[in-house]
Amino acid sequence: MISYSFHWNQAFKALPQMLDGALVTLQIAILSMVVGLAVALALTLFRLSGNRALSGFATGWVEIARNTPALFQIYMAHFGLGNFGIHLSPYTALLVGIAFNNAGYLAENFRGALKAIPDTQTRAGRSLGMTPLQAFRYIVLPQMLRVAFLPATNQMVWAILMTSLGVTVGMNTDLAGVTQELNARSFRTFEFFAIAAVIYYLIAKAVTLIARLFAARMFRY
Amino acid sequence: MFDTSLTLADLGFLAQGAAMTLAVTAVSVIAGTILGIVFGVIRNQAGPYWSIPLTFLLDVFRSVPLLIQLVLGNAAQSIFKLGWPPFTTSCVVLSLYTAAYCTEIVRGGISSVPATTRRAARSLGLTWWQDMRYIVAPLATRVSLPAWIGLTLGVMKDSALVLWLGLIELLRASQILVTRLQEPLFILIICGAIYFIISFPVARLGGYLEKRWSPND
Numbered sequence: 450m451i452s453y454s455f456h457w458n459q460a461f462k463a464l465p466q467m468l469d470g471a472l473v474t475l476q477i478a479i480l481s482m483v484v485g486l487a488v489a490l491a492l493t494l495f496r497l498s499g500n501r502a503l504s505g506f507a508t509g510w511v512e513i514a515r516n517t518p519a520l521f522q523i524y525m526a527h528f529g530l531g532n533f534g535i536h537l538s539p540y541t542a543l544l545v546g547i548a549f550n551n552a553g554y555l556a557e558n559f560r561g562a563l564k565a566i567p568d569t570q571t572r573a574g575r576s577l578g579m580t581p582l583q584a585f586r587y588i589v590l591p592q593m594l595r596v597a598f599l600p601a602t603n604q605m606v607w608a609i610l611m612t613s614l615g616v617t618v619g620m621n622t623d624l625a626g627v628t629q630e631l632n633a634r635s636f637r638t639f640e641f642f643a644i645a646a647v648i649y650y651l652i653a654k655a656v657t658l659i660a661r662l663f664a665a666r667m668f669r670y
Numbered sequence: 671m672f673d674t675s676l677t678l679a680d681l682g683f684l685a686q687g688a689a690m691t692l693a694v695t696a697v698s699v700i701a702g703t704i705l706g707i708v709f710g711v712i713r714n715q716a717g718p719y720w721s722i723p724l725t726f727l728l729d730v731f732r733s734v735p736l737l738i739q740l741v742l743g744n745a746a747q748s749i750f751k752l753g754w755p756p757f758t759t760s761c762v763v764l765s766l767y768t769a770a771y772c773t774e775i776v777r778g779g780i781s782s783v784p785a786t787t788r789r790a791a792r793s794l795g796l797t798w799w800q801d802m803r804y805i806v807a808p809l810a811t812r813v814s815l816p817a818w819i820g821l822t823l824g825v826m827k828d829s830a831l832v833l834w835l836g837l838i839e840l841l842r843a844s845q846i847l848v849t850r851l852q853e854p855l856f857i858l859i860i861c862g863a864i865y866f867i868i869s870f871p872v873a874r875l876g877g878y879l880e881k882r883w884s885p886n887d
Contacts, residue, residue: 451750512870513866516870516873517862518828521830521861528848528854528858529858532853606733611735613738625737638741639742639745639746642742649735649738654733
C-alpha cells in the first residue's frame with residue numbers, strides 16, 4: 450500500500466541545524482512576549498485612564514488583535530508597512546506581528562484579572578495615603594499578575610506556535626523556516642516536519658512545566 | 671484624491687476568498703464539534719487514567735503549530751496515496767485541531783454539572799442516555815457555549831493558514847491582489863476589515879452570552 454520509503458537518517462543528520470532554529474524560535478517567542486507584556490500593561494493603563502482618546506486607542510488595538518488572524522497581522526507588518534517606506538526584515542516583521550497579537554490578548558487578560566480585584570482595595574490603599582500610582586503598583590499589580598499568570602502562560606505557548614508563521618513571509622532561520630529550507634532541498638517533507646513537530650511539542654511542554662514550577666514558587670500564599 | 675486600481679471584479683475575487691474561508695471553517699467546526707463531543711464524553715466516562723492515550727493525542731494537536739500539522743497532513747495523504755485535494759486535507763486537519771480544543775470545552779461543560787444532579791436523575795430511573803440527553807446536555811451547553819463560540823472564531827482565524835496548501839482563501843486572495851496591484855496596505859486593510867466584520871459581532875455575542883449565562887450572577 451505504501452510505496453514511499455522513509456529516509457529518517459537524512460532528517461536526523463539535520464537535527465543540529467533544526468535545534469539552532471528552535472533557539473531562534475524560542476528567542477522570538479520570548480522577545481515578543483516581553484514586548485507584548487509591556488505594551489499590554491500600557492494598554493491596560495490607557496483603558497483605566499478615563500481619557501477617551503487613550504482608551505479608544507487601547508480598545509481598538511485589542512479588538513483588532515483579537516478579531517483578525519495572526520497571519521494577517523504578520524502580513525501587515527511585512528507587506529503593509531512597506532507602504533510607509535518601512536521595510537522590515539522577516540525576523541522583525543514576525544516579531545512585530547506576534548508582539549502586536551500578544552499585546553492584544555494579554556491586555557484582555559489583564560482586564561479580566563483587574564475585574565477580579567475589588568475596587569475597595571484601591572480605595573483602602575488610597576485612604577492609607579498612597580498615591581494612585583502607588584496603590585496600583587503595590588496593591589493591584591501583584592494580585593493582577595497572580596490571576597493573569599496562567600492565561601499569560603497559554604499566550605506564551607501560543608507565541609511559540611505563532612512563530613512558525615514566519616515561514617510565510619520568508620523567514621528561514623527559525624525552526625519552521627529551517628525545516629522548510631531543508632524540505633525544499635530534499636523533498637523529505639514528512640520526515641523533516643515530523644521532527645519539527647516533535648521539537649515544537651517538547652518546547653511547548655517545557656515552557657508549560659517551567660511556568661508551573663515558577664508559579665508554584667512565586668504565587669504561594 | 672485617493673486613487674486605486676482595485677476593480678469590482680477584484681472585490682468579487684476577495685469575496686470568493688472569504689466564501690472559501692467560511693466554507694473551510696464551517697466544515698471543520700461541524701466535524702470538529704461532533705468529534706469533540708464524542709471524545710469529551712469518552713474522556714469523561716473513562717476517567718483520568720484510562721483516557722491518558724486520548725488526552726495525549728489531543729494534546730499533541732494543541733502543542734504543535736497548525737502550519738506544521740497541515741504540512742504533515744498533506745505529506746501523509748500523499749504517502750498513503752489518498753489523492754485528496756487541498757480542500758479535503760485542510761478540512762481534515764482543521765477538524766482534528768478543532769476536535770482537540772472542543773474536547774476540553776465539552777469535558778469542562780460535563781464536569782460542571784454537579785454529580786448530585788446526575789445521581790438524582792439516575793435515581794429517578796433515567797437511563798445513562800436519558801441523563802445525558804435531558805440533564806447533562808442542557809446544563810453543559812450553557813457553560814460551554816461561550817467558549818465554543820470563541821473556538822469557532824479561533825478556527826475561522828486559523829483557517830488562514832490553509833493558504834500554505836494552495837487553497838485560495840481570503841488572505842491568499844488578497845495576497846494575489848497585492849502582487850498584481852502593488853497596493854499592499856489598502857488591500858490588506860480591506861482583507862482585515864472583512865475578517866473583523868465576520869469575527870467581531872460573533873465575539874460580542876459570545877461575550878454577551880458569557881455575561882448573561884454565568885451562574886450566580
